Amino acid sequence: MPEPDLGDFAVAQDGPLYVVTAAADGERAGCLVGFASQCSIDPPRFVVWLSVENHTYGVARRARHLTVHVLRREQEALARLFGGRTGDRTDKFAGIAWRPGREGSPVLEGVAAWFTGRIEAVVAGGDHEGFLLAPVDAGPPGPEPAAAPLRYGHVRDLRPGHPA
Numbered sequence: 403m404p405e406p407d408l409g410d411f412a413v414a415q416d417g418p419l420y421v422v423t424a425a426a427d428g429e430r431a432g433c434l435v436g437f438a439s440q441c442s443i444d445p446p447r448f449v450v451w452l453s454v455e456n457h458t459y460g461v462a463r464r465a466r467h468l469t470v471h472v473l474r475r476e477q478e479a480l481a482r483l484f485g486g487r488t489g490d491r492t493d494k495f496a497g498i499a500w501r502p503g504r505e506g507s508p509v510l511e512g513v514a515a516w517f518t519g520r521i522e523a524v525v526a527g528g529d530h531e532g533f534l535l536a537p538v539d540a541g542p543p544g545p546e547p548a549a550a551p552l553r554y555g556h557v558r559d560l561r562p563g564h565p566a
Contacts, residue, residue, distance in 0.1 A: 418551040421471040421484045421513075422450050425506035426464035432494055432508060433458035434485030437530060438470065446537055448519060451530040457490045459531070466521055468533055469507040472514040472551050480510070504539050514551060516541045 423432035437451035450470060452459040462468055473481055483494055499511035504518045519535025 419473055419481055419485075420450065421473060421480065421510060422452065422458065422462075423469045423471070423500075423508040423510070424458060424462040424465040424467075425502070425508060426461050426466075429461050430495060430506065430508050431458040431461035432484050432510075434481050435470075441534070447522070448517070448535045448537065449525075449532045450535065451527060451532045453530050455529070457488050462521075462533060463524070465505070465507065467504045467507045467518050467538065468521060468535060469503055469509055469516055469518045470535070471510050471516045474512075474514045475551065477513065509541065 417436060420435045420438050421432055422435045422438075423430065425431075433452065433456050435450050435452065439449060441447050441449045448470065450468065452462055480498070483498070487494060495508060500508045501511065503509040507518055509516055509518070517537045517540040519537050521533050522536050523534040525532040525534065
């Protein structure tokens, strides 16, 4: 019997979207992520799941830190840039406001919130791998921190820059 598709379950949740950025060996990358969650309170830990086909995955595997950004509802264009283009062919950081963070991991300006985490472990999970992060830096909330986050339903029609 084939495994069930979780697509309807994901749509029903309408979870928040994140942009995850990384830097290693002079290369920077970032992608839109829908699979992420806090996974421990004490010690604080967060996990983000990156597609193994994604350009950002390759940079993340060489990095020691990742930065996780919460997008505001009105940042749909930023989500489309990081989710609909591939870093194989596009410099996603050209023309947007960002600064280098811990070990060069890009920190996007104007997002609802962000933190940088040290990669503690990488967990296999099918076509995605989970990066377990221990927070080492966090920014003050951006403009309108209490504003509703950008969610999956807002960009449901987005065609990914890479297959999953």
